[in-house]
Amino acid sequence: MTSSHPAYGQLRQVTSSASVLLADNPGKMTLDGTNTWILRAQGSDDVVVVDPGPKDSGHLDAVAATGNVVLVLVTHRHKDHTGGLKKFYKKTGAPIRASSEHFVRDSTPLKDGEVIDVAGLKITVLATPGHTADSLSFVLDDAVLTGDTILGRGTTVLDPKDGTLADYLASLDRLEAVGSGKVTLPGHGAEVADTAEIARFYRTHRLERLDQIRAAVEKIGPNAKPMQVVKRVYSDVDKKLWPAARMSVKAQLTYLREN
Numbered sequence: 001m002t003s004s005h006p007a008y009g010q011l012r013q014v015t016s017s018a019s020v021l022l023a024d025n026p027g028k029m030t031l032d033g034t035n036t037w038i039l040r041a042q043g044s045d046d047v048v049v050v051d052p053g054p055k056d057s058g059h060l061d062a063v064a065a066t067g068n069v070v071l072v073l074v075t076h077r078h079k080d081h082t083g084g085l086k087k088f089y090k091k092t093g094a095p096i097r098a099s100s101e102h103f104v105r106d107s108t109p110l111k112d113g114e115v116i117d118v119a120g121l122k123i124t125v126l127a128t129p130g131h132t133a134d135s136l137s138f139v140l141d142d143a144v145l146t147g148d149t150i151l152g153r154g155t156t157v158l159d160p161k162d163g164t165l166a167d168y169l170a171s172l173d174r175l176e177a178v179g180s181g182k183v184t185l186p187g188h189g190a191e192v193a194d195t196a197e198i199a200r201f202y203r204t205h206r207l208e209r210l211d212q213i214r215a216a217v218e219k220i221g222p223n224a225k226p227m228q229v230v231k232r233v234y235s236d237v238d239k240k241l242w243p244a245a246r247m248s249v250k251a252q253l254t255y256l257r258e259n
């Protein structure tokens, strides 16, 4: 059995209580695809599913077949994580919990700091807005599920609709505070050894980019357009990634103007 990422169509055990099924939806924003995490206490048939993923029957069937699904948790609203929710609910009848009421079925919205005690697992909910306003992370004894707040490779794009850099930097601080010695289980990409370490790395990267953007704005002028900034700051990056970079630059320009 393959034990390394990406392992399409295979349930891959990552920690003692977490395994992953990778959806076959690779893309610019999804890397190799969406990770659907299956949490299970040792010896139990009950499982908690984090992010059923896109509306892909094959994938949802495989997720449902991993055990007796007792609860579904959602990290954030993006379609590559939530598109399959309705179908999965029809199939399993398992209650759904998310930050946003919109996705909740047979339960209540998740609250920051809440400890979910289910199927022999203890899962602490940590609000980590920034990628989107509704982004959550889930803290286990030995791991942190970070959704799209921290990825297995590359950096997170802040959604221009409701993501903000101020929130995002604060969320990285929170993840650093709880993440020492805990494996990162991201929404996309492979697991990362230590959540505190990767949170620090992400923050350093963001602040470096922010410095570059500040310098670019000084050159271009106070009304610098996001794409003008991208052309200067991301000149070393593949042009295909510029639209995504533009979104992050937009969020960073807002941050610079407000802070």
Ligand SMILES: [Zn+2]
Residues within 6 Å of the ligand: 076, 078, 131, 148
């Ligand atoms: Zn996302």
